[in-house]
Amino acid sequence: MSYDLGVWAGDADDPQARYVRLREGSGPADSSLDGFYRDLTAKYPELHEASDPEESPWSAAIERSGDGAVLTMQHPRAAEVTRVVLDLARKHDLTVFNPQTAEVHRPNVLDLTMCDGSRVENPDAAGIKAALGRLSAKNWYAVLERGDHYVQIGQGKFAAVPKGKFALERRDGSPERHYRTEAGNLAEVVTAFTGFAEGDSAWVEGFEWEKVDFS
Structure with a gap:
C-alpha cells in the first residue's frame, strides 16, 4: 500500500484540484522545486538510485511536473518521510498537500x-x-x-x-x-x-x- 503527498510552489484556492492536475501533468519540471528535490533525494535517493531498493521509502519515482511533484512512498515509512518532507517544504517555502487527509501545509502560516x-x-x-x-x-x-x-x-x-x-x-x-x-x-x-x-x-x-x- 502506498501513501502520496503533493508538493508545489505557491498556494492554491482548491488544493485537491491542484493535486489532481499535478497527478495528470506531464509537462517538464521547472526550477521551483530544484532545491527541495536535491535535499530530499540526498536523504532518500530515488528508487532507481537506491543502493538497496527494498530499503527505500519510495514505491515509485518522484513525479515532477511544472512547479510541483507527487511523492509516492511505502505506507510503513509514511510518518517518517512526511516529517522530512514538511521540514524541507518549510525550508524552501513550498506547499504540501496530503490527499489521504486533505490537509494542506502552507509556507509561513501558523x-x-x-x-x-x-x-x-x-x-x-x-x-x-x-x-x-x-x-x-x-x-x-x-x-x-x-x-x-x-x-x-x-x-x-x-x-x-x-x-x-x-x-x-x-x-x-x-x-x-x-x-x-x-x-x-x-x-x-x-x-x-x-x-x-x-x-x-x-x-x-x-x-x-x-x-x-x-x-
Missing part, C-alpha cells in the same frame, strides 16, 4: 497540529490554550509551526518524560538548531506556545535548554 489529527491555522491565544488542554495519554503531543521554526510538546512514555512533566522542544530553523527542555506544568507550555505564536521570544529565557543531536 499551524497547530495534534496527535489526534486535529489542525488549526493561525490559532489565537484562546484557541492554543483550548487545544493544549486536550492533551492526554492518547493525544500526547502538539506542534505549533511557522515556516521552518516550531515549538512542540509531548507527554508520557512516548515523550520520555515522567508523569506530570512535559517534553518541550523548539527548532529555530534547521535540525542543527533543535533544543529540548522539560516544562513542569501546562501553564508553562501555554506560555511557550502563545509566546511563539506572537513572535515574542521572552518565553525561551524561562527554560534551560539542551541541544538535540540527530546524528
Whole structure:
C-alpha cells in the first residue's frame, strides 16, 4: 500500500484540484522545486538510485511536473518521510498537500497540529490554550509551526518524560538548531506556545535548554 503527498510552489484556492492536475501533468519540471528535490533525494535517493531498493521509502519515482511533484512512498515509512518532507517544504517555502487527509501545509502560516489529527491555522491565544488542554495519554503531543521554526510538546512514555512533566522542544530553523527542555506544568507550555505564536521570544529565557543531536 502506498501513501502520496503533493508538493508545489505557491498556494492554491482548491488544493485537491491542484493535486489532481499535478497527478495528470506531464509537462517538464521547472526550477521551483530544484532545491527541495536535491535535499530530499540526498536523504532518500530515488528508487532507481537506491543502493538497496527494498530499503527505500519510495514505491515509485518522484513525479515532477511544472512547479510541483507527487511523492509516492511505502505506507510503513509514511510518518517518517512526511516529517522530512514538511521540514524541507518549510525550508524552501513550498506547499504540501496530503490527499489521504486533505490537509494542506502552507509556507509561513501558523499551524497547530495534534496527535489526534486535529489542525488549526493561525490559532489565537484562546484557541492554543483550548487545544493544549486536550492533551492526554492518547493525544500526547502538539506542534505549533511557522515556516521552518516550531515549538512542540509531548507527554508520557512516548515523550520520555515522567508523569506530570512535559517534553518541550523548539527548532529555530534547521535540525542543527533543535533544543529540548522539560516544562513542569501546562501553564508553562501555554506560555511557550502563545509566546511563539506572537513572535515574542521572552518565553525561551524561562527554560534551560539542551541541544538535540540527530546524528
